[in-house]
Amino acid sequence: MNDNYHVFSDGRIERQDDTVRVVTDDGEKKYLPVENAEAIFLHGQLEYNTRFVSFLNQEGVAVHVFGWHDHYAGSIMPKRGQTSGQTIVDQVRAYDDPGHRLKLAKAFVDGSIHNMRSNVTYYDGRGYDFEHVLEELEDARASLDGMGTIDETMGVEARARKAYYSTFDEILPEGFVFGGRQYNPPNNEVNSLISFGNSLVYANIVSAIRATALDPTVSYLHEPGERRYSLALDIADLFKPLLADRVIFRLVNRGQLTTDDFEDDMNSCLLNEAGRKTYSKAYEKTLDETIDHPDLGKKVSYQYLLRVEAYKLKKHLLTGEEYVPFRRWW
């Protein structure tokens, strides 16, 4: 259930009876069973037509398109199973009320810092000395209370993330030099991995939000965007440490990803196809991991945690019951 399919080949993707078929440029045919799919991720250069799009629409499956340089290019979302005027009204109202917006923005940052901390604590106990980073994160988190604007709140987020990323150079093995976050384009292997991982998290959250009637463009920490699903950015911050970063550490430290999995361009460094395959496979495995959820009284997958987060936000907006951001509890 809720499977994601990643297509790396170049070629054509099409509807074939009640399934989806990929015909690669070298004539190979692969079938994707879509009944239980949540989304299809297109990484290669693929052609598709309206018949394909309407079929997925009807099946309720999203398509997330990744373009040049692994950049997330956009999504084709199935027609909403959910529309609720009331939800959108409540969502916008909370945005429009400065106090309410700030409170939500702080909740997202608070949860993100907690989850960064959780990763750092793990390594702190395994031969690294990250006491100072943990303190810095705790300081940042504590300073949230006094912040009076979204900008200041964003500033706390940035400060925390910087401290968090400072641990990467120590945790990752030799050959993987990070030296701080670079986005456009990523300038080294680590940045390229972070970019790719974060965009997968983002796309998954776009799907999760779609399962509610929330509007993915109305957000609280990030400024609502015209061309991006900024609510997915708000929620993604909470989950990047758990989903994207842990996969990076695991693959690189175990030597499953090496510098051979990247290609240097003029002034960028990107995962090659083999690297992207390795990463997304491990990432999907992580999404399938399960954890006991004490409030729900059952085991849930990490992927389902994304859905739950969208529910929680929607519930808060609709009922006024408190929104408690996702904090890793195990």
Place this chain on the structure above:
Amino acid sequence: MTDSSTDPVDRFLDAARDETAELPFRLTGVMFQYYVVCERELWFLSRDVEIDRDTPSIVRGSDVDDSAYSDKRRDVRVDGIIAIDVLDSGEILEVKPSSSMTEPARLQLLFYLWYLDRVTGVEKTGVLAHPTEKRRETIELTPETSAEVESAIRGIREVVTAESPPPAEGKPVCDSCAYHDFCWSC
């Protein structure tokens, strides 16, 4: 102008009898079931809070196969408000999905009878049945059962016009409720 202090039941009846009038609040048969089962769920329903498609039994009891039901029956819609099953005998049928749903189904059926009587002036009796149970229960509109319907209408109105839903309370029915993860995640 309707006097705002008017009883919700009267306001509902006035509006239902006058085709041009707007109903003061939305009232459907299934709301009576939710009213008995869980008022929080009723509030969600009234706000169109939907839960994703892959949750089993999205509508409580929707998985009951009542096609097994052998009586000849017709679906009748009245005023776009109620949709009833009329048996050849003229009785109104309500199927209860399970034994725990007797009370909710009974109240819904009573509402139909009440509506037919008060709005369209047609007196009917009802039958409450389960496809696999032999026993059927006859349900009639009496002064007592009418009063039950009317008090439920007032209660439903109170729930659906409230700013926020009643808080979640753990009950056995939560486990099979489509809103389970919505209510209990925090």
